[in-house]
Each structure stands twice: as structure tokens, then as C-alpha cells.
Amino acid sequence: MTIAPTTLTRAAGLCAVAAGLLFIGVQINHPHLDVAFVTTTESTVRQSAKVLMAALSLAGITGMYLRQVKQTGVLGLLGYVLFGVGYLIIMSIGVVATVVLPSLVHSAPGYVDDVLAVAAGGHATGDIGLMEPLNLLSGITYLAGGLIFGIALFRAGILARWAAALLAGGTLATIAIPLLPQINERLFALPTGVALIGLGYSLWREQRTPAARPMPGPVSSRLDPAGTR
Template sequence: MSITTTTLTRAAGAAAVVGGLLYIGVQINHPHLDLDLLATTEWKVRQAMKIGFATLSLAGITGMYLRQVRRTGVLGLIGYLVLALGFLFMVSIEVTGAVVLPAIAHSSPGFAADILAVAVPGGHAAGDIGLMGLLITVDGVLYLAGGLLFGIALFRARVLARWAAALLALGAVATVAIPLLPQVNFRLFAIPTGVALVGLGYSLWREQRTLTAPLLPDATTPRLDPAGAR
């Protein structure tokens, strides 16, 4: 199989679709974050899903940006870089949660509990968690700002599904309201972003498929006989 730009772009679209589905799936019946959860298989599975979401979504938005780099302009570049950095930070945080936290849960339960506390929007650590607190805060800002800027750039470019681009921007902004609505399950705010990624990824995949579809001859068009042509 030859590797072409079209093939890579379609793969990026598929990656965004799978990443969005993982993000939606990980929110379903998500248990309360506590030390007991760290020792379970469910924790490992959900962390793996989060890592997969961030990694595949990074590949997906890269394909989206490269497909319309001229149309998105400076805003698209800034939005892509900020959101990509947010996904990179997210991968490091989720890998730490999957590998490090279960290993130190017994020896340093206070530290592990504080990490879980700040992982919840509006949560605060009782003790000192060092640079982890700053990393989580910065990642949240990058994710919010990047989603907003990149969503606006995609919407203005008019290449991929505009409803999905708008939903990406709105989903990022909606996360600001989480601390103001403590009675609402904060995981519901992640669903619009997951749906937006699925919509954008499918739009990118479908567009590339349309571009590469073979042109079939029109049955109503008369065919010339090369032997009888003058």
C-alpha cells in the first residue's frame, strides 16, 4: 500500500472519530475519584482510554489543520498549537495517573489523594503536590483556549462540518461554567467536545474519500468508437 497525503489525511480523520468516541465512552458511569479506585482494573482501562483519546485527537487535529492550513490563517495556527500542546500535556498527566499514582497510593496516600482532588474541576489539594498542580492548571487553560480558537478557525475556513467546528468552540467555553454549576455532573460537559471531534473527523475522512472516488462514466453520454472516429 502506497502512503499518500490523502491516505494520511483520511487516517487523521479516523483517528479523530475514534478519539472522540473514547472521550465520550470514558465519561459514562465514571466512578468517584478516590484511593480505592486506583487499585482497580477499571482505573487502568479508563486511563488507557484517556491516553488514547488525547493521542488520537492530537493526530486528528493535525490532519484537520494541514488540510486547510491556508484557509485557517494565523488564527488556525495559534489555535492548533495551543490545542496540540494541551493534548501533549494531557497525555503526560494521564500516563502519570495510570502508572505513578497506583504505585504510590500506599506509600504516599495524601499526595495521591491530592492529585485526584485537583483532577476534578474546582478541586483543591490539601497539601503540596509540586509542579503537578501547575501542570494540570496549565493543561486546562490550553485545552480551553485551544478548543475555542481552533474551533473558530475551522468554522471560518468552511471546509469541514461547520456545526462540529462550532460545537468544538462552544464545548471548550462551556467548561468555564463547571464551577458555577456544582449540582450538574461535570463529565457531561465533555460530551460536546467528543461529539465535535467525531463530526470533524468524519467530515475530514468523508471529504478525502469523495476526492479519491473514481469518476464513473455517465451512462447517458454516448461513447465514441476510436476505430470510427475521424
């Protein structure tokens, strides 16, 4: 069985579409994060979906970058690395929230509450170790990576430019979350989710369209006189 590069690129596009749908889906009717919620089945399902979303997003943006590595240049590489690191950290935090935190609810509820507070943009009252700087690094790499990667994709002009612009603008808009406490912060995930869907579909469609084969010209269609000897 031979796997062509176009097949992998199309698969990456579908991964991005699925990631965008999951990113939007997990935000719908998301309850408040607290110690009681961590032990519920709904929490396990939502956190597992976030881990899957991050993994699919990483596969999707990798396909986008490799498809236009020459066109995006150094800016594209910087954006891809930052955005990829952001999704890796998101995936890691999701694993911790799914596997580790539920086991600490009864033995260390204060620690769990502090981790959830930091994850929601608040502050911890106790020591949570590296979880606080990890959350901060996640926000920085996600914001900077999405902005730079979106700009690089927009400049390359191969995938849907509206989706690239939405990716850059959507991730940048997350800066406004602390300034707008009256607005549900989960609404800020919608532009990025839609952008991933648009870019993924654009990548899948672009690879689905076969390149036009050059038609033989009148000169090349003639028999080479040397071939008659």
C-alpha cells in the first residue's frame, strides 16, 4: 500500500475540520469549573474531547505548514512552532485534568481548586508548582502562535484567506478576556474553531483538485525526425 503525500495532506485537512468542530462543541453549555465538577462523567468527556482536539489541531496545522513551507518562510515556521507548542501544552493540561485532578479531589481539594482557578484565568491561593507557569506559557504560545501563523497563511495565499485572517484575529481577541468579564469567555473560542474548519476544508479541497496536466504543444506533438532513422 502506497500512501501519497496528497493523501496525508488531505487527512491533515480533515483533522483540522474535526478539531474546529470539537473546539466549538466543548464550549457549548460548559459548566463552571469547580472541585465537584472534576469528578463527574461530563468532565471526563469534555476534557478527553479537549485532548483529542489538541492532537487533531496539531496534525492539522502540521499539514497546513508543510503544504506551503516555502511560501510562508521564516514567519510561517515561527508561527507553526509557537502554535504547535501551545497545542502540546493544552493537550498535556487536558491529560492532567482528565487523569490526575480527579484522583486528588478527596486528598488535596485545595490544590485542585487552585489549579482550576488558574485555568479559568484567576489566581491560586496556594502553591500549585509548575501548573501556574505552564498555564501562562500555554496562553502566550497559543496567542502568539495563532496570530503569527494566521498572518503567514494569509500572506501565502494558498488556503482560504478569510479563515487565515479569522485565525489571527480570533486568537488575538483572547487578550480582551480579562477586560470583558461580563462576556462569557468561551465565546472567544468560536472564531478559532471556525477558522480551523475553514482552513482544514480549504486544505482538503485544494489537495482534492488534481493539478492540470500540460497539453502537448504543436511542436512537441510532432515526431522527432531523428526518431525516423
